[in-house]
Amino acid sequence: MHVEWPEVLAEATEVRHALHRRPELAWAETETAGAVRAALAALDIPFRECARTGTVAYLASSAPGRHIALRADLDAMPIVESTEVGYTSEVAGVMHACGHDGHTATLLAVARWLKSHERQLPGPVTLLFQPAEEGGHGAREMIEDGCFAGTSDSGPVAEVFGWHNWPGLAVGHAICPDGAVMSANGTFRVRLRGAGGHASQPEATRDPVLAAAAVTVGLQQVVSRRLAPHTAAVVAVTSLRAESAATVTPDDAELAGSVRVAQTADRDHVFDLITRVAEGIASAHEVSATVEASPRYDATVNHAGPAAELREALASVLGDEWAGHDVGVPVMASEDFSYYLRALPGAFALIGAGATASPLHSGNYDFNDDLIDPAARVLIRLAGGPDPHVDSR
Structure with missing residues (x-):
């Protein structure tokens, strides 16, 4: 199944805007889950429901190498949107004020690219589409429902990776320390x-x-x-x-x-x-x-080995100056990705969405669509897939 990367990005952007129009609160992401599952089914990627409105998908289950998981979150927030974008929320009092629509669209772009290069993957890849990050402890529920179990061919997940867009940090920069990244x-x-x-x-x-x-x-x-x-x-x-x-x-x-x-x-x-x-x-x-x-959530604490691997992926995509910023760590925001990092080795990064972008949890916030390309490429590299900017076969 041959795909062109510009086509993947265009489709992911359309998906992001569609999700933005129809935001759903924690544990009510039924329409969002349906859109994710329909996209996976169209790609012929096997998946199962997990933690009610969550989804776990599987790629290269028989590959012999290390098994990793990549995560995106689904839920929106009870905030009135005040942007003037052409795809503004159609649900009164609810909006994607944290960029989970962008995270989900990015992971679907990764899914499409990796599926088209599945035979090249060195090890199994599990994709986690997680509900209820905004205070709903969705990660905990995903773990309890066996999101890391893998398939009979792949065996359990060995390492887990995730990311979050970060307004206030310039595009092209990121944060990924050893130890605590979020509070x-x-x-x-x-x-x-x-x-x-x-x-x-x-x-x-x-x-x-x-x-x-x-x-x-x-x-x-x-x-x-x-x-x-x-x-x-x-x-x-x-x-x-x-x-x-x-x-x-x-x-x-x-x-x-x-x-x-x-x-x-x-x-x-x-x-x-x-x-x-x-x-x-x-x-x-x-x-x-x-x-x-x-x-609520414990500190999100990166493991040294996976964090080094994630930093290498960030450098390969963003360039050698990716860490050139003055943002102190850990940032004082919190993430339920902390549950995953208590269960398995892994790492989490904050990727700059723009130094002057509206802050998260603001009615003026909107996910920066330009992040889909670099964030997806970072995740693809972690999975061992070919960089779309180098290998578009």
Whole structure:
């Protein structure tokens, strides 16, 4: 089956735009999964459903070499799109604000190219189309459903690789260290219970709104005053609710936020500090505080051998200056690819999407279609396939 690389890229771009128009939230990616499976079936690539809306596909199962897995994520986010692209989201309040549409389209381009050169592959390749990366622990569910088991011919996966587009980093650059590349994260919620009343009689109330404001300010000092200066961490209050009429002090207020730490082991310590600060400030305001802290993803930690291999692939595609940037690692964002790297050796890279691109999780964000070519070529090289820019046979 002969294919031309420009044709592959054109089709992948069309797929990306189609997925962008029809975004689906975590664990609801039925239409997206259907599009992936239809594309694989058209290529005569065997696959199976995994973790409900996920898909695992198999190439060169009988090849004798090392068995690797390549991963893309499927889900969108509950964000209102404000771009003016011609393929804007048709689903109210949902958009691909993290580029998973681009990741999926890229892996389908890889699938098409590798299938056309399947006999040249040195070892088996498993393709992971994973649901629910955005807080849904989709990687964990894929692993539990046997995504690394392989086929009777291939045996289990030996190493796993993935990538994410990274706005703020110039195109042609990438991040792929040994050790942690992305941070661990968690969320917290603080419920403050006071005594409401008329706004004209503050002495007769115990104001949870004032307490919530004080807790918000106090939590900003956890990182600056309670952690060592070299400890990379973020404590961000991202919402505060205290619904009431303009002349009424409410009984309750609630704030919530996010924690990011470079080392997974630091997360529990930060959670403990949040609880102590919130309860202490609440007590000073004569209200009660209930704190719920929930870990989400561990740090995404690259294994040295696979990371070196991924860096070699990045250099071969992006050029020798690919690592010439000043972005510190680990970045403070998080990824459920961490589950894969706890289960198997592997590595994860962040590939620059443009220094002035809109940030991830923004209503103005749009995946850079120019990344499909280099990202796909990096994955193809990891699989041992021929570089499309060199060998288009």
